[in-house]
Amino acid sequence: MSLSTLSRAPLVATLAVALGVAAVAPAANAADNERGFYAGAGVGQSLVDEGGYDDEDTAFSAFGGYQFNRYFALEAGYADFGELESRAVASDLEASSGYLVAVGSVPFTTNLSGYAKAGLHRWDLDSSLPLVIGNRDDSGTDPTYGVGLQYRFNDTVALRGEYSRFEIEDADLDLAQLQLRFDF
Template structure:
């Protein structure tokens, strides 16, 4: 068989889609197949009186019937009759053909992929071959691979490539070809039972909603809390933090924690602004600890002039005082409170 035909056979195995292919255990089945039979002849397969160029037709229609017993979903035994067709040739002995048929017996090994079974067969082929009035009987090795899927509970289809090596006796018949049979088939599975349907279980009560993690963020202007360029709380800042503490306490998340983050504007060096933002965050955190937040539940970060909220809107502002006023939204302290809250229906 040509390489392209073998490629078609292999690709066909993976183009099958269908129901669960594996039959039930201890199942008898029987079926038939039809396809393309191809005789391959090499120099070693031909007697000295003939020539490989004498072959005028390699291909014919082949087919057969088969039956088997599936012991379980991976192992079975299969037997059958195959008609492999004719190979025509023209030689000094006269025009003729080599006709082959026979009985096969093979072990069948399957692997289930859910949508299909891929299987292989290995066994023997007891052939009867005729050519130019001569006949020959013998046994040749047989290999096959294929795929099978269920059309419904009782019927299954298969796609198979079968190889039989050295059919006939080249001294008696002139030829000793190999044969490849690419076929499609359908088989009936006896005694398949409908799967038992288990009673539907009683519905379970709906589970309680799972708790969810929540994060609440509070933000205060640094100009309310501190004087410009300072990290000491102003009286107005103390009042603002007292009100903020009341809001945090009202949240009361389970296993809650707080993160205090300080920000500055872009005026000044990066290093100076980073240090100032860290001091302001620590000042706010220390005050909240003094109000009642556990010290091990609060942490601080300074982010300096990162993440400005003004963007580029102050880029054209002239004069330091005007620039300080324009950049006021960037100078801020945020407090992120994270914890677990129970969900009520």
């Protein structure tokens, strides 16, 4: 082995370590950016086709959560389903919901991911479903679940398209919406 080969070995090793650190540092920083609080709002359509109800209306939502890593978050939110008209009875259905869900994400690319969520929601109706005798206010707790796609524009802003189902007693209320998410 020549002297010139020995003197290059430390230089090559130093360059290899420097390139390795440079490659790992952005990944570690990106992992830190995937954790933290987020909040957002959405608008879309609520849909019901149960009993005497077959209608849709504009719906709004607000949500917030904590992203533990790029694969898991906990999220709480509020959804106002609007006013859904009945075709069989003389009362309209006005519904809202507060929910808590676990969100599992699968990244497809750096900016695009899919997610599924499931949890419980506390719903409130200001008139009962036709399945319940009488015309009174009603509330309860039932499961909710949904799927969506998220496109991240940068580290703080993402657009989500989501389809969720909210079970209400023996009925299903669906919500299709676009949401903006802001990470802190």
